[in-house]
Amino acid sequence: MIFGPTPIDEAKGAVLAHSLRLTGKVLKKGTVLDDEAIAAIRESGKRDVITARLQAGDVPEDEAAERLAQALLATHLAKSRAATGRVNLLAETAGLLVIDAKRIDQINAVDESVTVATLPNHSVVTAKEMVATIKIIPFAVPGPVLGVAEAVARRAGPPFAIHPFRALKVGLVLTEIPGIKDKESVMEGAVEATATRVEALCGTMLPVERARHEEGPVAEALGRLKRAGAEVLLIAGASAVVDRRDVGPAAIVRAGGVITHFGMPVDPGNLLCLGRIGDIPAMVLPGCARSPKLNGFDWVLQRVFAGLTVTGDDIMAMGVGGLLKEIEVRPLPREQAPRMPPPALAPRRARRVAAVVLAAGRSRRMAPLNKLLVADTQGVAMVARVIDNVLASHARPVVVVTGHERDRVEEALANRPVLIAHADDYAEGLSASLKAGLAALPTDVEGFLVCLGDMPLVAGPMLDRLIAAFDPEEGRAIVMPTFRGKQGNPMLWSREFLAEILTITGDVGARHLVGKHADRMVEVEMADDAVLRDFDTTDALKGLPKTVKV
Known part of the structure; x- marks a missing residue:
C-alpha cells in the first residue's frame, strides 16, 4: 500500500485518508475516489490529496x-x-x-x-x-x-x-451451632447471596437443609440433597473451614466423596474447599460467599455451571488477577474499619449528558386521539412512561418539548422533575420541536439524547449504554442504537453538532447528518428491538406489552 500525497490526476481508485469538506459536499475518510469525487476536489482548487493506494495483493x-x-x-x-x-x-x-x-x-x-x-x-x-x-x-x-x-x-x-450455562439444581447445607443466635441473620444472608448467584447462572435452588455443625449431621444433609436431585452441593458453615479435616470437608468424605483442593490464591475467597461426591461437585464455601460481592467462589461456580471440570491446578492458576479488592492493614475488625476508598487512579470523568424528549406532535395518524396521552394497562400515559424511563437513566436534565395539547401533556407529567420547553411553531414540523428543546439545554452539557415521546419500551439501562459509549475525544461523538444491524432511536449527539442541527428546517430531525459525520459515529447493539419500536397508530398500540418495564 502506498500512502501519502497523491496528485489529483493519479487519485482515481485511491482511498481518501482524511475527510474533506468541500463546497456543498463532504468526502468521508475511507471514500474510494471516483470521477465525481475527483472533479469535486479539483473544483475546490486542490492539486493533490492524501490517499492510500492499494498495490497488487x-x-x-x-x-x-x-x-x-x-x-x-x-x-x-x-x-x-x-x-x-x-x-x-x-x-x-x-x-x-x-x-x-x-x-x-x-x-x-x-x-x-x-x-x-x-x-x-x-x-x-x-x-x-x-x-x-x-x-x-x-x-x-x-x-x-x-x-x-x-x-x-x-x-x-x-x-x-x-x-x-446449564440449568443445574443446587443443594445448600447451612450448619448451625446451638446457642449462637447472632449468626442467624448472617446465615440467611448466605442463602440469599447463594440463590442470587445460582439464578444468575440459570440454575435453581433446592430447599435449604439445616444441620448441626458436626460431621455426621452435615453428611446426612448432603445425602438428602443428593437424593433430591442436587447436581451441585454446597456447605455454608457456621464456623469458617480452616483445614481439610474440618467439619465441612470431613462431611463430604463421610458422604462418600473426596476433597480435591483446599484454599485458593484469590482474596476474598482464600478458604474455599473443593471436592466431589461421585460426579457431583461439592464445595465448602469461604465466609466471603455470604456477601454478594465478587469472590473466588464465583469463579469456581461459573466454571461448574459452564460444564468445565475444575481441578486444583486450575484453582492455583487463579492468582494473577486474584486480588479482587484492596487489602489494608486493619487495626480494627473489618466492620469497624473506616469506610475509606482505597487509593486508586482517578476515575474517568462522567460525561454530562442531557435528554430532550420530543412530545409536541399532533398524532395525525391516530386522530382524534393524542397517542402520547393514551394510557397503558397500568393507567400510565405513553408520554409519562417515556419520561419515567428517561428519568431512570443518568441523563440530566430532562427537557420535554410540548406543542399540541400542551396543557394535557404537562398535566400527564405533573410532579416529575423535568424542564418544559414549549415549541410555539411545533406545527412547522419535527425540526421546530427539536430546536425548542436544544435551546433549553444548559450551556455546560457535553451531549444530548434526542428521545421520541412514542417509544415507551426504551428503558433507562438502554439509555445508559448509549451514554457509556459516548466519548467525543475518542471519535464517538454520535451514538446510535441498533438491533440486529438496524438503526434505531434515540440518538446521542455531542454538543459540537448543536449549531448544525439548529439550521435544520421542515419536518425532519438530525439523523440525515450522520452521513456527513460517519467517522464520528459509533453503533451500540441492543439486546432487543425496543429501539426500533414506536407506537403511532391504533394497531401499533395493540402490540404494546401488557406490562412495560421501566
Whole structure:
C-alpha cells in the first residue's frame, strides 16, 4: 500500500485518508475516489490529496477484517458487518468465555496492521454481548500477512469457546451451632447471596437443609440433597473451614466423596474447599460467599455451571488477577474499619449528558386521539412512561418539548422533575420541536439524547449504554442504537453538532447528518428491538406489552 500525497490526476481508485469538506459536499475518510469525487476536489482548487493506494495483493480493510473474523468464528459466536476495518464478535448465548490466549497473542504478533482485542479469559457473557473486536489498522493489509493471521486463527480449532450455562439444581447445607443466635441473620444472608448467584447462572435452588455443625449431621444433609436431585452441593458453615479435616470437608468424605483442593490464591475467597461426591461437585464455601460481592467462589461456580471440570491446578492458576479488592492493614475488625476508598487512579470523568424528549406532535395518524396521552394497562400515559424511563437513566436534565395539547401533556407529567420547553411553531414540523428543546439545554452539557415521546419500551439501562459509549475525544461523538444491524432511536449527539442541527428546517430531525459525520459515529447493539419500536397508530398500540418495564 502506498500512502501519502497523491496528485489529483493519479487519485482515481485511491482511498481518501482524511475527510474533506468541500463546497456543498463532504468526502468521508475511507471514500474510494471516483470521477465525481475527483472533479469535486479539483473544483475546490486542490492539486493533490492524501490517499492510500492499494498495490497488487493488498486486501482492503473491510474485506480483511471480515476474513479474519470468519476464521475466528466458533459455535455460539456471531459477527457484525465490517465497517471502517472493524468486525465485532458477539455471543449468541449466556455462558463462560474461554480463550486460547497464546493464540490471540500469536495473531497480534503477525503484523502491526492486524489486531484482535478480547474480553478477559473466563468472562461471564450474556447473549448479544461483544466478546472481541477485530480491527485492521491501515486501509489495506498485504495478502500474505492476512493469510498468516488466518492460518494461526484456524490452527487446532477456534481460539474462542463459549460454554453455555446449564440449568443445574443446587443443594445448600447451612450448619448451625446451638446457642449462637447472632449468626442467624448472617446465615440467611448466605442463602440469599447463594440463590442470587445460582439464578444468575440459570440454575435453581433446592430447599435449604439445616444441620448441626458436626460431621455426621452435615453428611446426612448432603445425602438428602443428593437424593433430591442436587447436581451441585454446597456447605455454608457456621464456623469458617480452616483445614481439610474440618467439619465441612470431613462431611463430604463421610458422604462418600473426596476433597480435591483446599484454599485458593484469590482474596476474598482464600478458604474455599473443593471436592466431589461421585460426579457431583461439592464445595465448602469461604465466609466471603455470604456477601454478594465478587469472590473466588464465583469463579469456581461459573466454571461448574459452564460444564468445565475444575481441578486444583486450575484453582492455583487463579492468582494473577486474584486480588479482587484492596487489602489494608486493619487495626480494627473489618466492620469497624473506616469506610475509606482505597487509593486508586482517578476515575474517568462522567460525561454530562442531557435528554430532550420530543412530545409536541399532533398524532395525525391516530386522530382524534393524542397517542402520547393514551394510557397503558397500568393507567400510565405513553408520554409519562417515556419520561419515567428517561428519568431512570443518568441523563440530566430532562427537557420535554410540548406543542399540541400542551396543557394535557404537562398535566400527564405533573410532579416529575423535568424542564418544559414549549415549541410555539411545533406545527412547522419535527425540526421546530427539536430546536425548542436544544435551546433549553444548559450551556455546560457535553451531549444530548434526542428521545421520541412514542417509544415507551426504551428503558433507562438502554439509555445508559448509549451514554457509556459516548466519548467525543475518542471519535464517538454520535451514538446510535441498533438491533440486529438496524438503526434505531434515540440518538446521542455531542454538543459540537448543536449549531448544525439548529439550521435544520421542515419536518425532519438530525439523523440525515450522520452521513456527513460517519467517522464520528459509533453503533451500540441492543439486546432487543425496543429501539426500533414506536407506537403511532391504533394497531401499533395493540402490540404494546401488557406490562412495560421501566
